[in-house]
Amino acid sequence: MNSRLPPLPALRDFIHMYRLRAKKILSQNYLMDMNITRKIAKHAKVHENDWVIEIGPGPGGITRAILEAGASRLDVVEIDNRFIPPLQHLAEAADSRMFIHHQDALRTEIGDIWKAETQRPKSVDWNDSSLPPMHVIGNLPFNIASPLIIKYLRDMSYQRGVWQYGRVPLTLTFQLEVAKRLCSPIACDTRSRISIMAQYVTEPKMVFQISGSCFVPRPQVDVGVVRFVPRKTPLVKTSFEVLEKLCRQVFHYRQKYVEKGLKTLYPPEMEDEMADELLKKCRVDPTTTSIRLGMEQFADLAEGYNEQCIRHPGLFLYDYTNKHHNLESLSKEPNALPPPVPVSYTPSESEDSKWSLRNFKIT
Numbered sequence: 446m447n448s449r450l451p452p453l454p455a456l457r458d459f460i461h462m463y464r465l466r467a468k469k470i471l472s473q474n475y476l477m478d479m480n481i482t483r484k485i486a487k488h489a490k491v492h493e494n495d496w497v498i499e500i501g502p503g504p505g506g507i508t509r510a511i512l513e514a515g516a517s518r519l520d521v522v523e524i525d526n527r528f529i530p531p532l533q534h535l536a537e538a539a540d541s542r543m544f545i546h547h548q549d550a551l552r553t554e555i556g557d558i559w560k561a562e563t564q565r566p567k568s569v570d571w572n573d574s575s576l577p578p579m580h581v582i583g584n585l586p587f588n589i590a591s592p593l594i595i596k597y598l599r600d601m602s603y604q605r606g607v608w609q610y611g612r613v614p615l616t617l618t619f620q621l622e623v624a625k626r627l628c629s630p631i632a633c634d635t636r637s638r639i640s641i642m643a644q645y646v647t648e649p650k651m652v653f654q655i656s657g658s659c660f661v662p663r664p665q666v667d668v669g670v671v672r673f674v675p676r677k678t679p680l681v682k683t684s685f686e687v688l689e690k691l692c693r694q695v696f697h698y699r700q701k702y703v704e705k706g707l708k709t710l711y712p713p714e715m716e717d718e719m720a721d722e723l724l725k726k727c728r729v730d731p732t733t734t735s736i737r738l739g740m741e742q743f744a745d746l747a748e749g750y751n752e753q754c755i756r757h758p759g760l761f762l763y764d765y766t767n768k769h770h771n772l773e774s775l776s777k778e779p780n781a782l783p784p785p786v787p788v789s790y791t792p793s794e795s796e797d798s799k800w801s802l803r804n805f806k807i808t
């Protein structure tokens with residue numbers, strides 16, 4: 446059955462052999478059922494000769510499945526030194542296809558891992574409809590899943606890290622509630638900041654769910670496996686940071702009218718005028734709520750806010766919770782203007798309208 450790996454001890458025996466007990470502090474819940482780990486590799490669409498980075502391999506259940514699928518190179522990033530010997534055992538069996546990085550994924554620039562590799566598959570242009578034969582995969586600890594997905598989405602928006610090689614798909618596990626938020630449609634209770642940040646730069650899809658009972662030890666929640674395919678063109682023409690700031694404020698007041706959240710973007714003396722200007726230009730009903738705003742409206746609001754930040758240097762740095770913040774002093778800061786838009790956009794007839802999104806197809 447397994448043509449690419451020599452016989453190995455079963456995962457359960459591996460755990461006993463290397464005395465691996467899950468550490469709560471690292472949110473370790475292992476997948477011991479190879480049917481499930483193979484399903485993850487299958488839904489990630491790992492094919493023969495692909496290159497893969499796996500985050501948090503632990504005892505190596507998903508690692509084995511990726512190797513079995515025929516990846517010609519697999520780099521694993523693992524923080525816990527107890528897993529290094531069993532991973533070395535796997536690497537020896539994998540016949541020079543597997544490399545171990547004993548590192549913290551949150552501090553690892555995964556794009557650097559393959560930088561010097563001359564055998565690396567060719568990069569694929571972001572506008573190409575095909576994806577590069579590369580993947581990032583992980584059954585992440587719940588406590589690092591959220592910061593890590595934000596880091597990766599930001600890297601995608603800047604086409605940096607592994608995304609310098611093209612639209613590399615990302616397949617990660619999340620606790621089910623977070624997976625639902627990432628993929629949430631408009632007007633659902635699960636709609637939140639992370640839905641917008643994930644959906645403007647990727648097309649996220651929950652490919653299947655895993656019952657908590659499949660993990661050892663069993664976590665208190667079920668798990669969703671989400672595959673993110675980067676979009677050729679992000680749906681919002683601002684930097685990641687501008688959209689993120691807008692979404693944070695708008696969703697902070699998710700039960701209130703959208704106007705309330707928007708006003709917190711501005712110093713009190715200008716909040717009524719600026720929020721009113723933005724809402725009118727974007728033709729957004731001030732009494733709607735954040736979960737009812739579509740991606741097109743978020744795009745209009747973010748682009749409108751970006752323009753206001755350019756007109757009023759320092760506005761982008763303004764934080765309404767900081768009593769000492771005022772535009773005059775913030776305008777003297779070196780980063781008083783918002784970060785520029787990271788990628789270029791196809792010009793179209795709508796270029797003359799800064800507030801329009803007509804050149805974007807919302808899918």
Ligand SMILES: C[S@@+](CC[C@H](N)C(=O)[O-])C[C@H]1O[C@@H](n2cnc3c(N)ncnc32)[C@H](O)[C@@H]1O
Binds near residue numbers: 474502523550583
């Ligand atoms: C939920 S367990 C999953 C293990 C394995 N992938 C599986 O499916 O059985 C999470 C793994 O991520 C590792 N981990 C935790 N924090 C990490 C970090 N910051 N960087 C890299 N690995 C980390 C843990 O040591 C553990 O091996």
